[in-house]
Amino acid sequence: MSKAVKQDIITMAEKQILAEDQIDERRQEIDYDTREFTIEFIVNKYLEKDDDDFSEIYVPEYQREFVWDINRQSRLIESIILGLPIPVLFVAEIKETGRLEIVDGSQRVRTLAAFMTNQLQLRNLRILNGLNGSCFKNLAPSRQRKFKNTPIRMIVLSDKADEKVRNDMFDRINTSSLDLTPMETRKGVYRGDFTDFIFDCATNKKLIELCPIGRYFQDRNEEAELVLRFFAFSETYPEFNLSGENNQANLERTGVARFLDEYVILKNHHFPNEEKQKKLSDFERMLNFVQKTFPSGFKRNHDSDSTARPYFEAISVGSHLALEQKPNLTVQNLWNPSEISNQTDYFRIPIGRYQTHKPQNMKERIDYVKDKLLSQSL
Template identity: 75%
Template sequence: MSKAVSPNSINMAEDQIEERRQEIDYDTREFTIEIIVNKYLEKDDDDLSEIYVPEYQREFVWDITRQSKLIESIVLGLPIPLLFVAEIKETGRLEIVDGSQRVRTLAAFIKNQLRLTNLRTLNYLNGFYFNDFPPSRQRKFKNTPIRMIVLSDKADERVRNDMFDRINTSSLDLTPMETRKGVYRGDFIDFVFECSKTKILVDLCPIYKYFQNRNEEAELVLRFFAFSETYPEFIIADVKNHNDLERTGVARFLDEYILWKNRTFTNEEKKQKIYDFKRMLDFIVKTFPSGFKKYQDSDATSRPYFEAISVGSYLALKQKPDLVVKNLWKSSDKNNQSNSFRIPIGRYQTHKPENMRQRIDYVKEKLLNHSL
């Protein structure tokens, strides 16, 4: 039989509930798709858009089918999940806590970057871009209202983080790297996890609270090896398989890369990869004032940003092993690398091969052009 809770404990619990409830102040707003997309796109290149995606959510992961189904649901008039945003006290901007994939899909569709695919209910829309809709349908789509929960600026970062955790851990799935660790056992996957514990890497790559202790560092290491080895086509080719990033998507591409390396990994290759990895990290320490962070005070590492800097630096060092970079940063850029180092990450299809090449080549050429 359980011990009865004391009256004092009950009072303390009630006080805590009331205190925490006061921290979570929110309201519900409703905007049209057109307004949401405009607020998201306007000044986004300068990181000043009114509705924005935080660094830890910068990777776009939805495939074309999932994007198309969202558009189909809206056209059919079906309800879609609410957006969760948080009002930032210092700027008044709205940080997307949950819904970044939806907002970016809507923006891509309206900007005619998304071609509807694999629809079943409205199968006649397959192949359509937004511009293929008649003007009346375009207006109806843009005027569709979407509701959002807005945490007021009374909610500090701790409350926002807690909200993100609750949304994303209500049914906690394994991350791809957690799955790979258990499924794709072999010498290469063990090597990746060994590299992920390198102190310099850990120091250079702050991990957002939600991803801590979930093998995010190993995910970054795997991406460095996979994309640096398969650049510029991002194709894995051997006797049995021929898999490319364009066709498979990034998660499956990385799975196939691990399977390939587990079969072919040798001690000689291991030594070379350790050398390349450590040389790249040492170069980052000497060259980039914020490491793999976009801002000096950032608490997260954007995967696309990491890929661009790590692979771009590796390729520059490969071309010029004694590379030393000077006069890359203005004194005013020490706390904000993006001022003079504007890597073209993009907001949509971040792992389309041409987008990958564009941002990696940008880093490589920028470094070589500022070398001694």
């Protein structure tokens, strides 16, 4: 056997040993167990102390946007009542607190909570159409008990799994297909001057500094998505309606993604240079104000490594509206000295658990920021 062949064999053996060591190490990080809890238990642990961010089962910041429409929510409830299997929940145990962070399943948990608190009224059911228009309280007492006692499987990552491992799991679960994000689709389908303008604004260095993007949304045009939301929601506030020659869109009826599609179509059809310059000026003015006023930028607090869409919308649009009312706005004492790096306690944007983009909820959180800024202005 030649010396070169022997060296290749040794090299391959070394690679195999290294690979096995990596596998053992990573498998230890992804230690987990499977549990079953009733719907009532899960919902109670989710709702309990949620207003103070101390609930035992909680939704992390990067999943704060509730995106399921009423049909999808209703189908989940119908499936449970029919006894059909539903996907397991993935949660991670946080070492420092012992709380369970939802890695995958936040839309399901929030739908269950909304139904059991009578915020969800079932719609467009095909099999159990007799339940259309019903809330949880309308079910027979025996059916309510059966629903609450329905078990749901939960895969719990042990506290050995650090944030990097949790993020990687979320990324693998949610990007296992090649589906484009809505913003990636818009870039390819809805071409025009306004689309180009949005993507130009998304490269603004100040925006990137104030608005960190979580690793699971990086390289998916999330900055452009946020910029689009700023312009669409600030222009259509407070009703969030669009009216154009070929466009009649309402945020509550169409949902966020389609509403933004219609807005882009409308603007690409007619986007004069004067409007472009005005929008650019408003955007830059808003960023300058946020930089001076908000110690954590668009993040919830200094420790956040990502920007939740509802927080961005509230801060950006609320700041813009306050500046429209008072162009030379200067704000002081927005936070108590002990909260200056927190941005959550005294200044507490009402995001909510459910229907984050219902127009009424959108207006509430935007108005909260606007009114708080104006009330603390010099």
